[in-house]
Amino acid sequence: MTVALDLTADPVELTAALVDVASVSGEEAELADAVELALREQAPHLELVRSGNAVLARTRLGRPSRVVLAGHLDTVPVEDNLPHRRTGSGPAALLHGRGSVDMKGGVAVMLHLAATTEAPNHDLTFVFYDCEEVDAARNGLGRIERELPEWLHGDLAIVCEPSNGVVEAGCQGSIRVELRATGKRAHTARAWMGSNAIHAMGEALRRLAEYQPRDVDIDGCTYREGLQAVRIAGGVAGNVVPDECVLTVNHRFAPDRSPELAEAHLREVFTGYQLTVVDLSPPAPPRLTTPAAKELVDASGGRPVAKLGWTDVARFAALGMPAVNFGPGDPTLSHTREEHVPVQQIRHCADVLRRFLA
Amino acid sequence: MTVALDLTADPVELTAALVDVASVSGEEAELADAVELALREQAPHLELVRSGNAVLARTRLGRPSRVVLAGHLDTVPVEDNLPHRRTGSGPAALLHGRGSVDMKGGVAVMLHLAATTEAPNHDLTFVFYDCEEVDAARNGLGRIERELPEWLHGDLAIVCEPSNGVVEAGCQGSIRVELRATGKRAHTARAWMGSNAIHAMGEALRRLAEYQPRDVDIDGCTYREGLQAVRIAGGVAGNVVPDECVLTVNHRFAPDRSPELAEAHLREVFTGYQLTVVDLSPPAPPRLTTPAAKELVDASGGRPVAKLGWTDVARFAALGMPAVNFGPGDPTLSHTREEHVPVQQIRHCADVLRRFLA
Numbered sequence: 001m002t003v004a005l006d007l008t009a010d011p012v013e014l015t016a017a018l019v020d021v022a023s024v025s026g027e028e029a030e031l032a033d034a035v036e037l038a039l040r041e042q043a044p045h046l047e048l049v050r051s052g053n054a055v056l057a058r059t060r061l062g063r064p065s066r067v068v069l070a071g072h073l074d075t076v077p078v079e080d081n082l083p084h085r086r087t088g089s090g091p092a093a094l095l096h097g098r099g100s101v102d103m104k105g106g107v108a109v110m111l112h113l114a115a116t117t118e119a120p121n122h123d124l125t126f127v128f129y130d131c132e133e134v135d136a137a138r139n140g141l142g143r144i145e146r147e148l149p150e151w152l153h154g155d156l157a158i159v160c161e162p163s164n165g166v167v168e169a170g171c172q173g174s175i176r177v178e179l180r181a182t183g184k185r186a187h188t189a190r191a192w193m194g195s196n197a198i199h200a201m202g203e204a205l206r207r208l209a210e211y212q213p214r215d216v217d218i219d220g221c222t223y224r225e226g227l228q229a230v231r232i233a234g235g236v237a238g239n240v241v242p243d244e245c246v247l248t249v250n251h252r253f254a255p256d257r258s259p260e261l262a263e264a265h266l267r268e269v270f271t272g273y274q275l276t277v278v279d280l281s282p283p284a285p286p287r288l289t290t291p292a293a294k295e296l297v298d299a300s301g302g303r304p305v306a307k308l309g310w311t312d313v314a315r316f317a318a319l320g321m322p323a324v325n326f327g328p329g330d331p332t333l334s335h336t337r338e339e340h341v342p343v344q345q346i347r348h349c350a351d352v353l354r355r356f357l358a
Numbered sequence: 359m360t361v362a363l364d365l366t367a368d369p370v371e372l373t374a375a376l377v378d379v380a381s382v383s384g385e386e387a388e389l390a391d392a393v394e395l396a397l398r399e400q401a402p403h404l405e406l407v408r409s410g411n412a413v414l415a416r417t418r419l420g421r422p423s424r425v426v427l428a429g430h431l432d433t434v435p436v437e438d439n440l441p442h443r444r445t446g447s448g449p450a451a452l453l454h455g456r457g458s459v460d461m462k463g464g465v466a467v468m469l470h471l472a473a474t475t476e477a478p479n480h481d482l483t484f485v486f487y488d489c490e491e492v493d494a495a496r497n498g499l500g501r502i503e504r505e506l507p508e509w510l511h512g513d514l515a516i517v518c519e520p521s522n523g524v525v526e527a528g529c530q531g532s533i534r535v536e537l538r539a540t541g542k543r544a545h546t547a548r549a550w551m552g553s554n555a556i557h558a559m560g561e562a563l564r565r566l567a568e569y570q571p572r573d574v575d576i577d578g579c580t581y582r583e584g585l586q587a588v589r590i591a592g593g594v595a596g597n598v599v600p601d602e603c604v605l606t607v608n609h610r611f612a613p614d615r616s617p618e619l620a621e622a623h624l625r626e627v628f629t630g631y632q633l634t635v636v637d638l639s640p641p642a643p644p645r646l647t648t649p650a651a652k653e654l655v656d657a658s659g660g661r662p663v664a665k666l667g668w669t670d671v672a673r674f675a676a677l678g679m680p681a682v683n684f685g686p687g688d689p690t691l692s693h694t695r696e697e698h699v700p701v702q703q704i705r706h707c708a709d710v711l712r713r714f715l716a
Binding site: 172174176187188189190191192193196198199201202205206208209213224226227228229230231232233234235236237238239240241242245247248250252279308309310332 | 530532534545546547548549550551554556557559560563564566567571582584585586587588589590591592593594595596597598599600603605606608610637666667668690
């Protein structure tokens with residue numbers, strides 16, 4: 001039997017109810033059924049579509065602009081942290097449990113607004129999707145982009161991933177490269193006949209240690225770049241001078257640089273090493289000067305900050321839309337066994353979005 | 359039927375015959391049978407013992423000193439390099455094939471001397487053993503040391519491994535250590551919250567690159583030390599600041615240092631890193647001032663050189679005997695598909711040892 005969700009109640013209670021329906025990636029059917037049923041019964045003003053374990057709903061009010069709100073239904077695996085539990089009270093009240101932060105608090109806010117905002121000043125599209133926590137190839141938003149592309153169009157995308165209730169704008173790009181040092185094998189008893197590729201990688205590590213990452217300000221948001229070794233491997237045998245060493249480096253770069261410029265920068269930093277790009281995710285500019293984004297920032301009453309990690313915000317940016325992160329919960333608690341969300345942030349996010357849409 | 363070997367013929371012909379009896383480690387039975395039969399029939403003056411695929415033979419002449427000659431019967435796997443073939447002529451004549459260098463040339467010299475030297479000025483022990491090219495635990499010399507220890511006693515050990523026909527004295531020690539750098543994990547998008555263990559290993563690589571290995575002279579032999587990274591590994595995931603990096607370093611050290619001093623030296627070089635010893639082979643001093651060793655050097659007519667690699671010479675040194683390497687062939691060709699030995703070196707080694715024993 002499909003779980004009944006009360007979308008008009010306090011979004012905190014709704015978050016607790018959502019947390020208690022386990023929905024590990026690939027197993028979101030029960031929760032998707034509950035979301036679909038609740039929207040069908042409690043938000044009859046919305047056009048509704050089901051796509052696999054994703055549920056899409058939208059208004060057709062003929063407003064001059066459209067805002068897309070997106071959130072994933074799935075979570076990383078449960079770690080003995082279900083059902084939800086609560087601690088503290090008043091402003092210190094916390095709601096614990098798998099998905100409380102990432103991101104059923106945000107989904108609850110979206111569902112609450114879907115049912116209770118019948119006359120928004122923007123047309124609204126709600127996207128509840130599946131498989132965000134697994135390989136990009138399985139990502140439900142990617143499937144929707146391929147199969148129902150018109151459902152993702154709009155003038156602003158708000159991805160309700162945890163952002164501590166602050167508007168996080170754009171996102172940094174990420175490029176991963178492999179640096180290769182080569183040498184010549186020899187027996188370690190006659191090392192001078194060879195050339196040690198691991199030793200040769202020392203200079204690259206020195207450049208990494210001395211590297212000064214940029215802080216880049218765009219639209220009032222500060223992007224803190226980073227350049228980090230994430231893997232190193234080399235070695236043939238315990239008595240052989242190694243002829244190859246591979247260092248994998250991850251560069252997080254601000255949206256003022258294109259992926260091409262970021263790659264060129266790394267080629268400059270690591271002059272003298274063979275460099276191969278193995279992974280590349282483009283950045284998303286904040287674009288907070290666009291009208292709908294400006295309204296949201298005003299409604300939030302706070303200074304927006306830069307999104308540093310890479311999220312599905314970038315998928316919307318790639319579609320040409322301004323896109324921000326805005327949701328309850330501390331993103332650094334995502335995926336931890338101890339994840340918990342301050343209930344006040346859930347209410348705060350619902351209030352901000354209600355103000356924004358009024 | 360057991361292969362017939364002519365021990366009294368030219369040791370070059372004997373080398374060719376030995377090469378043509380394949381004897382990859384663990385499959386030495388056919389060759390051991392041939393060696394045993396040949397010694398039994400052509401060297402009846404020797405006391406003979408069979409131990410697995412090893413054959414031991416010795417004189418009992420009551421001489422005041424005893425010389426042990428040792429050589430392994432096994433080879434690394436065949437690489438389409440059998441049967442033997444010959445190229446060149448005169449002083450440039452070469453004998454090619456698996457085992458020609460490592461070490462059937464040396465074994466041929468030993469067999470030839472066993473059959474043709476009936477009145478040596480030292481008592482002689484010949485040790486033809488198995489499984490030298492595989493794990494130390496399977497080494498036939500180790501088994502003989504455990505089961506027939508009196509067969510390894512003497513005043514000088516000559517291991518007839520390839521040494522270009524030059525007396526190579528003692529051998530360097532080898533110590534392998536793991537250096538560990540630790541850090542703190544963090545998402546690479548927020549790298550400043552972590553501490554990168556791979557970056558921290560850069561300083562160790564810098565010390566390796568700047569390290570000046572010693573050249574150490576003992577008994578006229580120069581030992582060239584070495585300090586080489588042989589493996590490096592670190593990394594958690596493509597978007598995580600790694601919290602551990604392990605660097606494996608191999609130090610080859612001259613026999614003037616004990617294993618304890620070598621370890622203390624590495625702890626000094628790599629101050630600041632966790633250091634664990636993972637492998638340790640003691641060095642063997644040349645001891646060329648002992649009477650029998652001095653006689654051999656005189657007979658070889660050449661300047662002895664230091665043995666840089668680690669060989670079973672060190673096993674004899676550990677038994678308290680002076681021990682040297684002396685055999686035909688270039689050791690850097692060992693284990694290569696192209697291994698080949700100058701036939702002149704085979705005859706030279708036989709001549710030197712005949713002079714030494716006369």
